[in-house]
Amino acid sequence: MKQVVIIVPKEYANLASVTGAFQILARANGYWLGLGNKPKMEVRIAGFMTELKLDGGFFSIHPVNIEDLPKTDLIIIPSVSHEYVNVIKHNAVLINWIREQYKTGAEIASICTGAFLLAATGLLDGKICSTHWNAASEFKRLFPNIELHTDKLVTADQGIYTNGGAYSFLNLMLLLVEKYFDRATAIFCSKVFQIDMDRTSQSPFFIFQAQKNHGDELIGQAQAFIEANLSAKISFEELASKLAISRRTFDRRFIRATGNTPVEYMQRVKVEVAKNTLEKGRKTIFEVMNDVGYSDDKAFREVFKKITGVSPLDYKAKYN
Missing domain, CATH: 3.40.50.880 (Class I glutamine amidotransferase (GATase) domain)
Known part of the structure; x- marks a missing residue:
C-alpha cells in the first residue's frame, strides 16, 4: 500500500x-x-x-x-x-x-x-x-x-x-x-x-502584466510607445532610431528588461487588449482585430491562439 x-x-x-x-x-x-x-x-x-x-x-x-x-x-x-x-x-x-x-x-x-x-x-x-x-x-x-x-x-x-x-x-x-x-x-x-x-x-487564464519595474528608462519609453500605438504598424528600426540606439542594442536591452523580444511584447499587449474587448462582448472579432492593428484575420487568429491556447471565437464564447 x-x-x-x-x-x-x-x-x-x-x-x-x-x-x-x-x-x-x-x-x-x-x-x-x-x-x-x-x-x-x-x-x-x-x-x-x-x-x-x-x-x-x-x-x-x-x-x-x-x-x-x-x-x-x-x-x-x-x-x-x-x-x-x-x-x-x-x-x-x-x-x-x-x-x-x-x-x-x-x-x-x-x-x-x-x-x-x-x-x-x-x-x-x-x-x-x-x-x-x-x-x-x-x-x-x-x-x-x-x-x-x-x-x-x-x-x-x-x-x-x-x-x-x-x-x-x-x-x-x-x-x-x-x-x-x-x-x-x-x-x-x-x-x-x-x-x-x-x-x-x-494559458487562457493568463493576464499579461507588462514588466515595468526593470529600471531601464529607455525601454520604458519604448513600452509606452508600443502600448499607445496598438493599431499602428510599428517599425522597431525606426523606434530604435528615435531612441538613439542601434536596433541590436535595442533588442538586447528590451529582452533583458521585459523577458520578451519587442515583437513578442507587442503581440502580448495586443492580445491582452483583444481579450479584454472580447470579454465585454460588444464588438465582433473583426472589429477587435482591427482595433489592435491586424488586417489579416489568419495572422490574428494564429497569434491569439499561440498566446492563449484558444481561438478568438472560443475565447469570446467562454468569457464574454
Whole structure:
C-alpha cells in the first residue's frame, strides 16, 4: 500500500489545496475498495507542527508528526503564501526532508506556488515545472536554473509533478489518481468532482502584466510607445532610431528588461487588449482585430491562439 503525505509547511498553506487533494485521493481509494480491491494508498496530512491556523483563525489543520511516518511513496506540497522568501526560510527542515525522501524513491507533486518550496530543494534544477502564471516572474528571479512552463497545466519530469495555478490542481490530482489507481478511477473522480479532464493549459487564464519595474528608462519609453500605438504598424528600426540606439542594442536591452523580444511584447499587449474587448462582448472579432492593428484575420487568429491556447471565437464564447 502506497504511503501518501500531504505536507503542511510552516507559515501560510492554502487550505483548499490540502483538503482538495485529501478528498480526491480518499474518494479514489474508496471507489477502488468498492470494486473489491485491496486499499491502494494511505493518505496522511503531516508537518513539523501540531496545528496551523489559516484564514484569520477561521480554519486550522492538525497534522501528524512527519517524523513518525513510515517510508513515503508520494509527497504532495500544497500552495503556499506569496511571501516566498519567508516560506522557504522558515521551512528549511521540511525542505531537507523532502529532498531526502526523493533520494530514497518518493515521488513529489507540488500544487500551484508550492513549486517554490519544491524548487528550494534543488530537485527541480535542470527540470521543467509549472506554477501560477502570476508568480512566474518571481519564480524565474529566485530559480533561474529551472525551466518554467507557465503555459502547461501539469508537468511530469522524473517522478516530480507540478501544476499551474489555483484550482487547476484538481487536474494534477486526476493525473495522480490515474497513475496510482487506473484510468477508470480517474474518470470516476472527474465525474464525481466535475473536473474537466481535457484541460491541458492555463494559458487562457493568463493576464499579461507588462514588466515595468526593470529600471531601464529607455525601454520604458519604448513600452509606452508600443502600448499607445496598438493599431499602428510599428517599425522597431525606426523606434530604435528615435531612441538613439542601434536596433541590436535595442533588442538586447528590451529582452533583458521585459523577458520578451519587442515583437513578442507587442503581440502580448495586443492580445491582452483583444481579450479584454472580447470579454465585454460588444464588438465582433473583426472589429477587435482591427482595433489592435491586424488586417489579416489568419495572422490574428494564429497569434491569439499561440498566446492563449484558444481561438478568438472560443475565447469570446467562454468569457464574454
